[in-house]
Amino acid sequence: MTDLFLESEVERLLLEATTSRSRRVKNRLASLWMVGSLLVALVPLTLVIGYVLFKGAGEISLAWFTEDLPAITRKPGGGMGPAIVGTLLITAGAAILAVPLGILGAVYLHEYGGKTYTARLVRFMADVMTGVPSIVMGLFIYTVWTLQFGLEGIGGSLALACLMLPIIIRSTEEMLRLVPDELRQASYALGNRKWRTIITVVLPASFGGITSGVMIAIARAAGETAPLVFTIGAARNLNLDLFNGPMTALSVQIFGNAQTPFDAAQARAWGAALTLVGIVFIFTVLARVISARVARRHNA
Amino acid sequence: MPDDEQTRRSSLNPVTDEDIPNAEVSPMSSETLPATSITPTTAAAPVAARAAEIASDASAPNVVFDVRDLNVFYGAFKAVRDVNLSVHKHEITAFIGPSGCGKSTVLRCFDRMNDLIESARVEGQVLYHGVDLYDPRIDPVEVRKRIGMVFQKPNPFPKSIYDNIAFGPKISGSKENLDDVVEKALRQAALWDEVKDRLKKSAMGLSGGQQQRLCIARAIAVEPEVILMDEPCSALDPIATARIEDLMQELKSEYTILIVTHNMQQAARVSDRTAFFTTEVNPESDTRTGMLVEFDSTNTIFSAPSDERTENYVTGRFG
Amino acid sequence: MSPLSTDELVVSRELPGDDGSVLLGSASRRRGDTLFRGVALGAGLVVLFVLALIAASTTKEAWPAFQQEGLSFVTSSTWIPSEGKYGALAFIYGTILSSLIAVVLAVPVSLGIALYANEAAPRRLRRPVVYVMDLLAAIPSVVYGLWGIIVLAPAIKPVYEAINGAVGGVPVLGWFFNGTSGRSFMTAGIILAIMITPIITSLSREVIATVPSAQREAAYGMGATRWEMIRAAVLPWSRGGITGAVMLGLGRAMGETIAVALVIGSQAQITTHLFEAGDSMAAVIVNQFGESSGNHRSALIGLGVVLFIVTILVNVSARSIVARFDRRSRGM
Numbered sequence: 001m002t003d004l005f006l007e008s009e010v011e012r013l014l015l016e017a018t019t020s021r022s023r024r025v026k027n028r029l030a031s032l033w034m035v036g037s038l039l040v041a042l043v044p045l046t047l048v049i050g051y052v053l054f055k056g057a058g059e060i061s062l063a064w065f066t067e068d069l070p071a072i073t074r075k076p077g078g079g080m081g082p083a084i085v086g087t088l089l090i091t092a093g094a095a096i097l098a099v100p101l102g103i104l105g106a107v108y109l110h111e112y113g114g115k116t117y118t119a120r121l122v123r124f125m126a127d128v129m130t131g132v133p134s135i136v137m138g139l140f141i142y143t144v145w146t147l148q149f150g151l152e153g154i155g156g157s158l159a160l161a162c163l164m165l166p167i168i169i170r171s172t173e174e175m176l177r178l179v180p181d182e183l184r185q186a187s188y189a190l191g192n193r194k195w196r197t198i199i200t201v202v203l204p205a206s207f208g209g210i211t212s213g214v215m216i217a218i219a220r221a222a223g224e225t226a227p228l229v230f231t232i233g234a235a236r237n238l239n240l241d242l243f244n245g246p247m248t249a250l251s252v253q254i255f256g257n258a259q260t261p262f263d264a265a266q267a268r269a270w271g272a273a274l275t276l277v278g279i280v281f282i283f284t285v286l287a288r289v290i291s292a293r294v295a296r297r298h299n300a
Numbered sequence: 301m302p303d304d305e306q307t308r309r310s311s312l313n314p315v316t317d318e319d320i321p322n323a324e325v326s327p328m329s330s331e332t333l334p335a336t337s338i339t340p341t342t343a344a345a346p347v348a349a350r351a352a353e354i355a356s357d358a359s360a361p362n363v364v365f366d367v368r369d370l371n372v373f374y375g376a377f378k379a380v381r382d383v384n385l386s387v388h389k390h391e392i393t394a395f396i397g398p399s400g401c402g403k404s405t406v407l408r409c410f411d412r413m414n415d416l417i418e419s420a421r422v423e424g425q426v427l428y429h430g431v432d433l434y435d436p437r438i439d440p441v442e443v444r445k446r447i448g449m450v451f452q453k454p455n456p457f458p459k460s461i462y463d464n465i466a467f468g469p470k471i472s473g474s475k476e477n478l479d480d481v482v483e484k485a486l487r488q489a490a491l492w493d494e495v496k497d498r499l500k501k502s503a504m505g506l507s508g509g510q511q512q513r514l515c516i517a518r519a520i521a522v523e524p525e526v527i528l529m530d531e532p533c534s535a536l537d538p539i540a541t542a543r544i545e546d547l548m549q550e551l552k553s554e555y556t557i558l559i560v561t562h563n564m565q566q567a568a569r570v571s572d573r574t575a576f577f578t579t580e581v582n583p584e585s586d587t588r589t590g591m592l593v594e595f596d597s598t599n600t601i602f603s604a605p606s607d608e609r610t611e612n613y614v615t616g617r618f619g
Numbered sequence: 620m621s622p623l624s625t626d627e628l629v630v631s632r633e634l635p636g637d638d639g640s641v642l643l644g645s646a647s648r649r650r651g652d653t654l655f656r657g658v659a660l661g662a663g664l665v666v667l668f669v670l671a672l673i674a675a676s677t678t679k680e681a682w683p684a685f686q687q688e689g690l691s692f693v694t695s696s697t698w699i700p701s702e703g704k705y706g707a708l709a710f711i712y713g714t715i716l717s718s719l720i721a722v723v724l725a726v727p728v729s730l731g732i733a734l735y736a737n738e739a740a741p742r743r744l745r746r747p748v749v750y751v752m753d754l755l756a757a758i759p760s761v762v763y764g765l766w767g768i769i770v771l772a773p774a775i776k777p778v779y780e781a782i783n784g785a786v787g788g789v790p791v792l793g794w795f796f797n798g799t800s801g802r803s804f805m806t807a808g809i810i811l812a813i814m815i816t817p818i819i820t821s822l823s824r825e826v827i828a829t830v831p832s833a834q835r836e837a838a839y840g841m842g843a844t845r846w847e848m849i850r851a852a853v854l855p856w857s858r859g860g861i862t863g864a865v866m867l868g869l870g871r872a873m874g875e876t877i878a879v880a881l882v883i884g885s886q887a888q889i890t891t892h893l894f895e896a897g898d899s900m901a902a903v904i905v906n907q908f909g910e911s912s913g914n915h916r917s918a919l920i921g922l923g924v925v926l927f928i929v930t931i932l933v934n935v936s937a938r939s940i941v942a943r944f945d946r947r948s949r950g951m
Contacts, residue, residue, distance in 0.1 A: 006741050007845075015844065023844055030846035034739050037731025038748060041820075044813045045755050048766045104662035112656050113663065122663040124938065125670055131867065131934030132927065133874025135901045136673065139923040143676040162669055169666065182455035186515070188416060190468040190522055191445030193648070195655035200471065205458050223759025226876040229905055251761045255877055258765045266769060273762045284757045431642060439649065442642045 004035055052273045059271025069236040069248070074262035080272055082238045086153065086249040087279065090232065091222045093157030093242050094164055099214055101161075102168025103203070109169065110176040111198055123173075129166035137162045138227035151233030153242035156249065159227030164217040171213030175206040208294025215287030219280045225251035250276040362389040364526060364556045365410060370424035372405050372414065378582075379405050380590040383424070385575050387526075392548060392557045394567035394598065397577030397613070402590025403560045404530050406577070409433075410558060411447040411528055412440035445472055448519030452531040454511035456503035456518070461486075461495050464503045464514055468522035481521055488554075489517035490547050509540025513547065520555065527551065529559040533566065545570050564614060567598065574601040576610045673927065681921035684914050692921060698887050698903075700911065705918035707925065709887040713804065713897040714926070717879060718872035720808025720893065721815055726865055728812075729819035736820075737827045738849060749821075756817035764878035767810045768802070772882055775809075776801035779894040798894030802884035805893040810878045815868035822867060826860030826944070827853055859944035866937035870930050876901035900926045 007015075015024065059080075067079030105122070113119025141159040149155070179202050187197040203210070233246025234256075250272045257269035365387035372380045380402035387393045387410075395403035405414065412433060414420040426433045433443055456464050465482040474481065482499070486492040491513045495506070503514055512532055519527055529548075533541040548557055548570050561567050567574050575595040579588040594601060594610045605611045678685075685692060688705050695706025736748040780799045786792040830853050838848035854861075884896025885906055900922045908919055 004741070004744070005739055018842065019844060023847065027844035027846040030849070031739060033727075034731045034735035037728040038735055038751070040728050041732060041755065041813075041816055042751065045751065045758075047770070048758060048763065049754075051766055051770055052762060101662045101665055104659045105666065108656075108659035108663035112659055118660075119663070122666055124942075126666045127938050128931060128934050129666055129670055131870045131874070131930055131937075132670075132673065133876065133901060133930055135874065135876040135904055136677070136923050136927045136930075139677055139680075139904070139920055140673045143680045143920065144672065147680075165669070166666060169663075180455070182451060182453055183457060185413065185416070185449075185451060186455045186457065186518075187467075188441075189411060189413065189444055189449035189451075190471065190518070191441050191443075192468075192471045193441050193652055195652050196471060198655070200467070201457055219757060223757075223761065225759070225761040226901070226905055230908060251759060251877075254761045254765050255881070258761075258768050258881055269765055269769075273765055276759055277762060280757055280759060284753065428642070433642070438642050441648070446642070 005031060049277075052270065052277055055267065055270035056272075056274025059267055060274065064271060064275075068238060069253070071236065073257065073260065073265045073268070076264040076267070080250065080253065080268070080275060082235055083248045083250045083253045083272060084275060084279075085238060085240065086232070086235070086247040087222055087251070087276065089240070089242055090153050090156040090228070090247065090249055091160060091218060093154060094160035094221050095214070095218050097157060097161035098164035098168055098217070102165050102214075102217075103172050103210065105165070105169040106172035106176055107198055107203075109173045111194070111202065123170075126166040126169045129162075130170065132162075133226075134159075134163055134224050135226035138230045141227065142230040146231050151231065151246045152244060153232055153239070153247040155231030156228045156247070157242060159231050160221040160224060163224065163227065164221050167217040167220070168214055171217070172206075172210050175209035175213065176202060178209065179205045208291040211294070212287040212291035215283045215290065219283035219287070222283065223251060223276060223280050225249075225255050228252050229255070250279075363387070364389050364429065366425075366427040366430075367406075367409075368425040368427065370406065370409060370422065370426060372402065372409065373419075373421040373423070374417070375419040377585075377587055378589045380577075383592045385592065385595040387556060387558060388573070389556050390552055390554075391572040392552055392559060392570050394571035394574045395558070395560045395577060396562070396564055396567045396574060397590070397593075398579065399562065400588055400590065401577035401579045403575075403577045405590065406592075407528050407530055407558060407560045410526070411444045411449055412438075413444075413449065415440050445522060446524050447526045447528060448522065448524035449528045450512070450515050450519055450530065450532045453535050454508055454515050456506070456511050456514050458502065458504055460500045461503045461506070461514060462499040464518050465521045468518060472522060474522075485517040485521035488520055488551065489513045490543065490550070491517055507540070509536050509543060512536060512540070512544060516544075516547065516551075520551070524555070526556045526558065529557065531560050531562060534562060541566070564602075568602050571598045574598040576601060576605070576607075576613060578609055578613070674924075677920055677924050677927065681917055681924045684918035684921045685924075687914060688918070692918070693925065696887065696889055700907070700915040700918075703914060705914070705921070707900065707903075707918075707922055709889050710898050710900045710903050710922060711925065711929075712889045713883065713887075713899040714873050714901065714929075716804050716893075716897065717807040717811060717883060717899055718869055720805060721811030721872040722865060722869050724808060724812035725816045725819055725868060729816050729864075729868075730823060730861065732816075732820045733823035733827055734849060734853070737824055738853060739845065749824075752817040752820050755813070756821075760814060760875060760878045763810050763814055764881035767806060767878060767882040771809070772801035772806055775806060779803070779805070783894060794891045795893050797892035798890075800884055800894060800896045802882050802896055803894045804883065804897045807879045807883040807897075807899070808893075810882055811872040811875055814875060814878065815872050818871055819864050819868040822864030823857070823861050826857040826864065829860075830856045857944075859940055863937045863941035863944065866933055866940065870933040870937060873933065874901060874926060874930050876905050880905050 015027075019027075064079045064081075065084060066081050068082055069080070070076075070078030105126070109119050109123055109126075113122065137159045140162065141155050145155045145158055183201050183205055184197055187201045188194075192200065228249050229252060232249065232252070234252070235246040235248045239245050239247045253272045254269045254276065257265040257272070260266065363386050365385075367383055367385050367387075370380070370383040371378060383406055385393075395407060397403050408414045409422055409426050410428075410433070414422060422434050424434075428443070428447075431438070457467060459467070462482055465485050466478045469476065469478060469481050483492060483496075486495060491510060494510060495514075498505075503511065506514060512535075516527070516532075533544050536544065545566065548559070551557060559567075559571065573596065576593045577590050578593050579590050581588055594605055594607045596606070600606075601610060602614050605614060684705055687703070688695070691706055693707055693711060695704075696708040696712075697704045697706040698709065732748065732752065736745055740748060776799065779801070782796050783799050787797050834852040834856060835848055838852045843851060879899050880902035883899055883902050885898050885902065886896040887898050887903075888895070890897070904919045904922050904926075908916070911919055
C-alpha cells in the first residue's frame with residue numbers, strides 16, 4: 001500500500017513520531033479517498049472495455065469488413081462494411097474541412113490577434129463552442145444543409161467539422177504558445193516575412209503538438225453519433241460518395257442495434273463497438289506516437 | 301578598392317553631397333526630394349556643434365551607420381535618449397554599460413527588430429549609408445536581409461544543421477548552390493570540421509557554443525554587410541566564448557560587426573570602438589532612461605575616457 | 620513579382636545606389652503578409668459566424684412551435700405530439716436531474732484522482748493515471764450507452780429494488796431512493812458520471828498544477844501532513860478553477876445525447892424518485908426526430924434551441940470563472 005504514495009518509509013515513521021493520532025488518521029483517510037477514486041474510475045473502464053472485447057470479438061471476421069449490412073437485423077449474418085467505410089469517409093471529410101480552418105484560426109489568435117478585442121472574443125467563443133452539444137450541431141446542419149440538399153455523408157462531415165473546429169483551434173493555439181519567441185526573432189532577423197516565418201518556422205516547430213491535437217479531435221469526432229443521426233440518413237449498402245445519397249456509420253449502427261431486443265442485432269452492436277473503439281484508439285495512440293517521435297527528433 | 305568604396309559611398313548618401321569633393325553624386329538627389337524627404341539631415345540636427353562633428357565623421361568614406369539623435373520609447377516611457385554615434389566598415393563596435401542602459405534596445409534599432417514590439421517607437425535617424433532606416437517607405441524585411449543578427453541565447457531552428465544554414469538563402473531565393481553556401485558559411489563560422497559529418501542531424505544536438513556559431517553561420521549565409529550581436533556569449537562558458545571572440549576577429553575583414561556585451565573585458569579585447577551607455581533616473585516617474593555617455597576608440601574609452609562616469613565604470617567603481 | 624509602379628520608380632531614384640532602392644521593398648512583397656493575416660482572421664471569424672448561424676437557423680426552424688406554445692413550451696409538461704401539445708418541462712427537468720446526479724457522483728471521484736495524480740502518487744504512477752483518464756475519455760459515448768442499456772441497466776435493477784425496499788417508505792430518503800426501473804434517472808446519471816469524470820479530472824489537474832510550490836512548502840514547513848497541506852494550500856488556491864471544471868462537466872452532461880437516450884427510460888415525468896424512468900431534452904430529440912414532421916419536428920428543434928441556450932449559459936459562466944481564476948493565478 002505504501003508504495004502507492006510519494007512518501008518513503010522514513011517519512012512515514014517521522015510523521016508517526018511527530019504528529020498526533022487524529023491528524024494521522026485524517027491524512028490516512030484522505031490518501032485512501034484518493035486511491036479509492038482511481039479504483040472507482042477503473043471499474044467502469046475495465047468493465048466497458050472488457051465487454052466490448054469479449055462480446056465484440058466474436059463478430060469480427062473478414063465478412064464483417066467486406067459485406068453489406070443484413071436486410072433483416074434480427075437474424076445473424078452480413079457485415080459492417082458500409083458503416084466502417086462511412087465512419088472513415090465522413091470523419092476524413094470533417095478533418096479536411098476543420099483542420100486547415102482550425103490551424104489558421106489558431107495562427108490568427110496567437111500570431112496576429114494576441115490580446116486584441118477580436119482575438120479575445122474569438123478565443124472565448126471557441127471555448128464556448130466546444131461546449132455546444134453535439135446534437136445541437138446535428139440539428140444545425142440539418143437546418144442549414146440537409147433541408148436543402150438531403151441526407152448525405154457531407155452533412156455528417158459538416159456537423160463533425162463544427163465539433164472539431166474549436167478543439168483544433170484551442171489545442172493548436174496552446175502548441176503555438178510553446179514555440180519560443182527566439183525562433184520567430186531568428187527568422188525575422190534573417191529577413192523572413194511574418195507569414196513565411198509562420199509557415200517555415202513556427203508551424204514546423206509545433207508540428208508534433210498540432211498533429212497530436214488534431215488526432216485527438218479526429219478520434220473524438222469518429223465516435224460521435226448524434227450529429228450523424230439527422231444528417232447522413234440510413235444506408236444498408238456501400239456508398240463511397242459523400243455528396244450523393246445516404247450513408248451509415250459505426251456509431252449510428254451501435255445506437256440502432258442497441259435499442260433492439262434481438263440477440264443478433266445486439267451482437268452486431270458489440271462488434272461495431274469493438275471496431276469503433278479500435279479506430280478511435282488507433283488515432284489516440286497515433287497522436288501519442290507522433291508527438292513523442294517529433295519531440296525526440298528535435299531534442300536529441 | 302578605396303576608390304571603389306568612395307564611389308559606392310557617395311552614390312548612397314545624398315545628404316552629404318556637399319561634403320564630398322568627389323563629384324560622382326546623383327545629380328537629382330537634393331532637388332527631387334519631396335518635403336517629407338528621407339534625408340532631412342542638414343536641417344534636422346538640433347544641436348549644431350554636435351551635428352557638425354557627426355557630419356564630418358559621417359562624411360568619412362567608411363561609415364556604415366550614422367545614428368543621429370536617436371530616442372526610443374516604449375509607449376510613453378522613454379527607454380533611450382539622444383544617441384549619436386557612427387559605425388565604421390570592417391570594424392567591431394562594442395556597446396557596453398550597466399543593465400537597463402538601453403544598449404540592446406539601441407542595437408535592435410539597426411535592423412528594426414524593435415518594430416516587433418508593438419509599443420516601441422523610434423525618433424531620430426539611423427542612417428545606413430545615408431539612407432534613414434526609419435523612413436516610412438523602408439521595408440524592414442529588406443533591411444534585415446542586409447543586416448544580420450545573432451542573439452543572446454543561441455536560437456537554432458529545430459531543423460537539421462544543413463537546413464538551419466540553408467534557411468536564409470532559401471527564403472531570399474538564392475540561385476547559388478545551397479551545398480556550397482552551407483559549406484562556405486560553416487567554414488567561415490569555424491564550425492565546418494565539427495559538423496561536416498552530421499549535417500542532416502538536428503541542430504538541437506549541438507553544444508551551446510556550437511549552436512551559437514551555427515547561428516553566426518546562419519546569419520552570414522545570407523551574406524549581410526553587417527552582423528549585430530546581442531550579448532552573444534552571455535550563455536556560454538569561457539572556452540566557447542573565446543572561440544566566438546576569435547571568430548569575430550576573423551569575420552571583421554568581411555563584415556562590419558556591432559556587439560552588445562555586459563563584459564567589459566570582452567569589449568576591450570575584441571572591439572575597435574566602444575560606446576558606453578548608462579542610465580539616469582527620472583525623478584518624477586522613478587523610471588530609468590538609457591543614454592550614451594561616451595563613444596570613442598576602445599583604447600581611449602578604456603585608458604583615457606573623457607567622462608567621469610565612463611572612467612568609474614571601466615575601472616569597476618560602478619555597475 | 621509585378622513590375623515596379625511609377626511611384627516606386629520615382630522613389631528608387633530618390634535613393635540612389637543599389638542599397639537604398641533595395642531597402643524599399645515593394646508593395647507586392649508586403650502584400651503576402653496582409654493576405655495571410657486576412658485568411659487567418661477569416662478562419663478565426665468562422666467560429667463567430669457558425670455560432671451566430673446555429674442560433675439563427677435553429678431558432679428559425681423552431682419558430683412555429685415557439686409561436687404555437689409561447690411560454691408554455693418551457694412551463695408545461697404536457698408533450699403529446701398527436702394532439703399538438705409541446706410542453707418540454709419534463710424533459711428540461713430530466714436533463715437537469717440526470718446531469719446533477721452525474722456531477723454529484725463524479726466530483727468526489729474526479730477530485731480524488733486529480734489530487735492523487737498531482738499531489739500523492741509517486742512519479743512513476745502519475746503518467747499511467749493520466750493514461751487511464753485519457754482512455755476513459757476516448758471511449759465514444761455510444762459505447763457507454765450500449766454497455767449501459769445491455770449490461771448496467773439489468774444488473775443494477777436488483778440494487779434499486781433492494782434500496783427501494785429498505786428505504787422506500789422512510790421519509791426524506793424515500794422521496795429520492797424510490798422506484799425500481801433499471802433504465803432511470805439514476806442509471807443515466809451513473810453513465811454520465813463515468814463520461815464526465817475524465818473531463819473534470821483533467822481540468823482540475825491543470826488547475827492544481829498551477830499552485831505555486833512555495834505555498835506547498837510553506838504548509839509542509841509548518842509541519843502539516845499532506846492532507847493538511849492540501850486543505851491549506853492546494854484547495855483554497857484552486858477552488859475557482861475546480862468550480863469552473865465542474866461546471867464544464869455539468870454542461871457536457873446536459874448536452875450528452877446518445878448514452879442518455881439509451882438508458883434514461885424515455886418516459887416524460889417529473890418526479891423526485893431517482894430510480895424511475897424519465898427523459899431528457901437531448902434524448903427526446905434523437906428518439907422522436909425520425910418519426911416527426913411539421914410542428915412536432917419544429918418543437919424538437921425548439922428543444923435543441925433550449926438546450927443550446929442552457930449549455931451556452933453554463934459554459935459561459937464556467938469559462939468566466941476559469942478566466943477570473945487564470946488572471947488571479949497569473950498575478951494580473
